[in-house]
Amino acid sequence: MIERRHALIPPAPGTQRELLSLHYGPTGTGRKAVIQASLHADEVPGLLVAHHLRRRLAELEAHEALRGEVVLVPFANPIGLSQRVLQAFEGRFELTSGENFNRHYADLVPRAADLLEPGLRAGAVASVATVREALRDACVALPATNELESLRRALLALAIDAEVVLDLHSDNEAVLHLYTATQLWADIEPLARLMGSRTVLVADRSGDDPFDEACSMVWPRLAEELTKRLNRPITLPHACVAVTVELRGEHDVDHALAAADAEALIQYLAWRGLVDGAPAQLPALACEPTPLAGSIPVVAPHGGVLVFLRELGDTLRRGEPLVEVVNPLDGVATVLASPTDGVFYARESRRFVPAGTRIAKVAGREAVRSGKLLSD
Numbered sequence: 051m052i053e054r055r056h057a058l059i060p061p062a063p064g065t066q067r068e069l070l071s072l073h074y075g076p077t078g079t080g081r082k083a084v085i086q087a088s089l090h091a092d093e094v095p096g097l098l099v100a101h102h103l104r105r106r107l108a109e110l111e112a113h114e115a116l117r118g119e120v121v122l123v124p125f126a127n128p129i130g131l132s133q134r135v136l137q138a139f140e141g142r143f144e145l146t147s148g149e150n151f152n153r154h155y156a157d158l159v160p161r162a163a164d165l166l167e168p169g170l171r172a173g174a175v176a177s178v179a180t181v182r183e184a185l186r187d188a189c190v191a192l193p194a195t196n197e198l199e200s201l202r203r204a205l206l207a208l209a210i211d212a213e214v215v216l217d218l219h220s221d222n223e224a225v226l227h228l229y230t231a232t233q234l235w236a237d238i239e240p241l242a243r244l245m246g247s248r249t250v251l252v253a254d255r256s257g258d259d260p261f262d263e264a265c266s267m268v269w270p271r272l273a274e275e276l277t278k279r280l281n282r283p284i285t286l287p288h289a290c291v292a293v294t295v296e297l298r299g300e301h302d303v304d305h306a307l308a309a310a311d312a313e314a315l316i317q318y319l320a321w322r323g324l325v326d327g328a329p330a331q332l333p334a335l336a337c338e339p340t341p342l343a344g345s346i347p348v349v350a351p352h353g354g355v356l357v358f359l360r361e362l363g364d365t366l367r368r369g370e371p372l373v374e375v376v377n378p379l380d381g382v383a384t385v386l387a388s389p390t391d392g393v394f395y396a397r398e399s400r401r402f403v404p405a406g407t408r409i410a411k412v413a414g415r416e417a418v419r420s421g422k423l424l425s426d
């Protein structure tokens with residue numbers, strides 16, 4: 051294993067944070083997977099999964115069972131977990147800019163297209179290897195003037211030439227679910243089976259460029275751009291399968307769950323041929339993918355105490371009572387119904403909320419929303 055430290059831009063003289071990446075297995079095979087934990091720094095389950103992965107990857111490396119490089123970023127956000135406000139962690143938004151740590155990843159398409167265009171005009175073929183090289187170079191050329199931009203650039207540089215990117219997150223309270231690109235479903239289905247995912251939310255543009263989309267969608271978007279520039283069809287494969295794995299809720303942190311999740315991730319890499327010992331058979335699929343645009347939030351119409359009437363993972367019909375918001379001052383208890391037919395997959399972890407809070411999410415089959423599809 052090789053340990054690499056990536057220095058971030060110091061926000062002030064005398065301060066310096068760094069990103070740590072652990073590199074297992076052989077390099078130079080053209081095969082690479084990246085697993086990163088807790089880009090939203092206060093989403094802790096991924097940190098424990100990374101702890102288990104570290105041991106498993108060391109074992110696999112010792113047994114020469116890795117067929118490509120596996121990069122583990124055991125803590126993807128050194129800025130976030132050092133942010134505290136009145137004793138509470140703030141790991142989702144950078145306090146300086148207010149920006150979400152999992153948004154605004156760079157669009158490498160223009161720069162990579164600039165790098166590839168002359169060769170393609172001269173008759174070269176856009177191979178996966180040459181495109182990856184262009185993406186790496188485009189990433190190195192990204193401007194970064196502050197600590198957050200340098201973190202985003204360092205994370206993207208680690209993952210941009212990988213064929214698998216697994217970004218480990220968690221929700222407030224939730225069943226295990228995945229976010230990925232619609233066109234990647236066939237590649238993600240084995241992961242959904244292995245992890246027992248209860249919901250898979252798909253979109254090709256969910257808005258504000260989260261990390262997984264920046265890594266995977268750059269391939270079809272680059273093909274589109276090159277086709278436009280060269281005025282002939284340029285096809286590229288989906289050479290990066292990237293997925294956001296929501297490891298249930300923020301308090302679902304225990305060794306049994308984390309060890310099983312780590313094993314499922316390893317099995318997925320094995321299924322793809324990156325690790326020896328592929329499972330002979332995959333578990334049954336627990337859900338079909340549904341559009342992210344069909345995931346409907348339930349919003350509190352007034353402040354109050356939350357009393358959930360249904361359990362996470364329940365399949366609901368539209369109009370079925372889901373949650374009650376109780377105002378202790380006026381005695382009003384508003385019952386809110388499921389906004390769609392679908393799986394009740396995530397909910398607020400606090401039990402007293404202000405008006406306007408998104409308190410529950412139900413994954414329906416019909417795409418009814420548009421614009422920015424992710425929550426803030």
Ligand SMILES: [Zn+2]
Nearest residue numbers: 090093219220
């Ligand atoms: Zn997250």
